[in-house]
Amino acid sequence: MKRIKLMVNGIPGNMAVNAAEHALRDERFELMPWSFTGPEITESEYVIAGLAIRLTRPDTRDQIIADIKRSEGAFITADYTHPSAVNANAEFYCRNSLPFVMGTTGGDRKRLSETVKGSDISAVIAPNMAKQIVGFQAMMEYAADTFPGLFEGYSLEIKESHQKGKADTSGTAKSMVQYFNKMGISFSENDIVKERDPEIQKSVWGIPEDCLKGHGWHTYTLVSQDKSLKFEFTHNINGRDAYARGTLDAAVFLSKKAAEGIKGKVYSMTDVLKGK
Amino acid sequence: MKRIKLMVNGIPGNMAVNAAEHALRDERFELMPWSFTGPEITESEYVIAGLAIRLTRPDTRDQIIADIKRSEGAFITADYTHPSAVNANAEFYCRNSLPFVMGTTGGDRKRLSETVKGSDISAVIAPNMAKQIVGFQAMMEYAADTFPGLFEGYSLEIKESHQKGKADTSGTAKSMVQYFNKMGISFSENDIVKERDPEIQKSVWGIPEDCLKGHGWHTYTLVSQDKSLKFEFTHNINGRDAYARGTLDAAVFLSKKAAEGIKGKVYSMTDVLKGK
Numbered sequence: 001m002k003r004i005k006l007m008v009n010g011i012p013g014n015m016a017v018n019a020a021e022h023a024l025r026d027e028r029f030e031l032m033p034w035s036f037t038g039p040e041i042t043e044s045e046y047v048i049a050g051l052a053i054r055l056t057r058p059d060t061r062d063q064i065i066a067d068i069k070r071s072e073g074a075f076i077t078a079d080y081t082h083p084s085a086v087n088a089n090a091e092f093y094c095r096n097s098l099p100f101v102m103g104t105t106g107g108d109r110k111r112l113s114e115t116v117k118g119s120d121i122s123a124v125i126a127p128n129m130a131k132q133i134v135g136f137q138a139m140m141e142y143a144a145d146t147f148p149g150l151f152e153g154y155s156l157e158i159k160e161s162h163q164k165g166k167a168d169t170s171g172t173a174k175s176m177v178q179y180f181n182k183m184g185i186s187f188s189e190n191d192i193v194k195e196r197d198p199e200i201q202k203s204v205w206g207i208p209e210d211c212l213k214g215h216g217w218h219t220y221t222l223v224s225q226d227k228s229l230k231f232e233f234t235h236n237i238n239g240r241d242a243y244a245r246g247t248l249d250a251a252v253f254l255s256k257k258a259a260e261g262i263k264g265k266v267y268s269m270t271d272v273l274k275g276k
Numbered sequence: 277m278k279r280i281k282l283m284v285n286g287i288p289g290n291m292a293v294n295a296a297e298h299a300l301r302d303e304r305f306e307l308m309p310w311s312f313t314g315p316e317i318t319e320s321e322y323v324i325a326g327l328a329i330r331l332t333r334p335d336t337r338d339q340i341i342a343d344i345k346r347s348e349g350a351f352i353t354a355d356y357t358h359p360s361a362v363n364a365n366a367e368f369y370c371r372n373s374l375p376f377v378m379g380t381t382g383g384d385r386k387r388l389s390e391t392v393k394g395s396d397i398s399a400v401i402a403p404n405m406a407k408q409i410v411g412f413q414a415m416m417e418y419a420a421d422t423f424p425g426l427f428e429g430y431s432l433e434i435k436e437s438h439q440k441g442k443a444d445t446s447g448t449a450k451s452m453v454q455y456f457n458k459m460g461i462s463f464s465e466n467d468i469v470k471e472r473d474p475e476i477q478k479s480v481w482g483i484p485e486d487c488l489k490g491h492g493w494h495t496y497t498l499v500s501q502d503k504s505l506k507f508e509f510t511h512n513i514n515g516r517d518a519y520a521r522g523t524l525d526a527a528v529f530l531s532k533k534a535a536e537g538i539k540g541k542v543y544s545m546t547d548v549l550k551g552k
Contacts, residue, residue, distance in 0.1 A: 130505065131426070132426055132427060132430075132498075132500075132505060132507065133505075135419055135423045135426045136419075136507065138418075138419070138422065138423070139415040139416070139418060139419045140415070142414075142415060142418045142419075142422075143411055143412075143414070143415045143418075146414065146418075146550065147411045147414070147549055147550070150407070150408055150411045150549075151408060154408075222408075224408075224518075226517070227514075228513060228514045228515050228517060228518060229406065229408060229409075229511070229512070229513050229514075229518055230510070230511070230512040230513075231408065231412065231510065231511050231512075232508070232509075232510040232511075232512075233508075233509055233510075234506070234507065234508040234509075235505070235506070235507050235508075236505070236506040236507075236508075237504060237505050237506075238503075238504045238505075239504050241502070241504060242500070242504060242505055273423055273426075274422065274423070
């Protein structure tokens with residue numbers, strides 16, 4: 001079987017490096033020695049397991065992309081960059097016909113989808129790449145669609161903790177808010193309690209020391225009006241391996257869709273999970 | 277609108293009394309002054325809010341049922357009796373063409389369904405009548421059907437606590453086991469950790485004193501093979517009001533089905549929730 005060529009953008013960011021490391025160890029992939037990175041990055045190269053990855057900042061990527069496409073042919077892009085770069089990156093990928101997996105959260109998500117829909121490529125866009133978490137999100141979406149108003153009169157608390165560097169509120173938590181709204185609960189994204197302080201994460205949340213630099217813990221607590229019923233859903237993820245594994249599965253899925261010539265379509269991780 | 281006549285069997289059991297009390301306060305219902313009860317019950321009458329309910333033991337119910345049917349016409353039966361009585365009661369209801377809501381857990385559930393399917397009545401059968409818990413169960417069933425193997429390699433722990441008098445393992449927890457099995461986890465009903473000791477419930481679980489006599493707390497904990505992902509789902513219910521409310525909604529649903537002449541059909545609380 002031919003290996004899928006994969007470019008991981010956002011190196012030397014932690015998540016991009018982790019995804020690239022997984023791709024290097026995965027027989028389904030050939031990791032490409034290029035990565036588009038942020039304007040603040042001063043290194044021009046990053047070495048992963050002996051492979052030198054050339055880092056290209058936004059101001060020069062337009063010059064280099066034609067060369068890359070000419071020499072590499074078709075490939076899949078995985079984006080683990082920064083919320084502020086999401087839309088510009090997507091527009092760049094679409095303009096250059098690069099099917100992409102968007103693992104970066106934030107940005108204008110509606111515009112992101114529209115950019116893909118108006119282009120001649122397809123993309124997998126998901127605020128969370130960990131398959132079991134995506135399965136849990138799909139459960140909540142199903143409940144919201146099937147039983148609207150199920151939790152009418154309930155109060156809701158959403159708490160999430162991520163590593164200090166994560167700029168925005170958890171995309172997973174935000175996507176849950178809309179499902180809870182459909183199920184009858186008045187709650188806004190701004191009500192999400194966000195923890196980024198490593199000291200509190202350690203002492204109050206009990207997050208292991210070695211995971212302070214990479215974790216995503218979420219708890220949703222629902223209490224009925226008369227306080228007689230309580231529901232609590234928790235998903236805690238330590239490290240980044242589960243995301244990296246999911247990203248690669250998404251890339252395999254997207255590679256098939258690209259080979260089938262499917263254009264302008266936005267896929268979710270639920271589509272990847274179902275394999276359809 | 278004509279009130280639905282409702283007979284609640286299992287009085288003076290706590291759950292039956294609670295359901296009867298709710299029916300008395302609910303304009304949709306007329307509570308009937310009869311209740312079929314267990315052979316161990318010595319009282320012949322139980323008074324709820326001024327209404328004397330006549331208690332009938334199994335050995336004499338065959339004599340009285342023809343009279344009740346003659347004088348009352350069509351009615352709905354709600355069964356909150358004992359696991360050991362489930363199948364004999366269902367056979368009695370079917371033999372006498374009494375559509376019923378089975379709120380009692382335990383017994384031979386397969387035979388229970390078959391009894392209804394071979395009869396000329398329909399029934400709502402659900403191990404749990406609390407609507408939000410049923411919604412949560414439906415979510416898990418959806419995930420099991422849509423994403424089989426989602427939690428492959430995960431370990432599972434199920435813990436449940438109920439009031440001291442509850443004889444069997446939680447029916448809700450048991451129904452969850454099959455969903456987790458479908459999602460790739462090897463787990464048997466016997467692995468469910470069952471708590472019935474009020475002292476431990478109070479000191480270890482933190483269950484409020486006034487709920488020790490009526491509660492249903494459940495926690496499902498899933499941990500990935502590499503321990504980097506943890507999912508935890510909890511549903512805690514104090515008292516019996518949520519079950520009683522659900523039972524009455526099920527009775528309304530079943531009454532409509534009976535009026536439509538639907539026979540031999542087993543409905544779940546999910547059907548009741550969807551209203552279809």
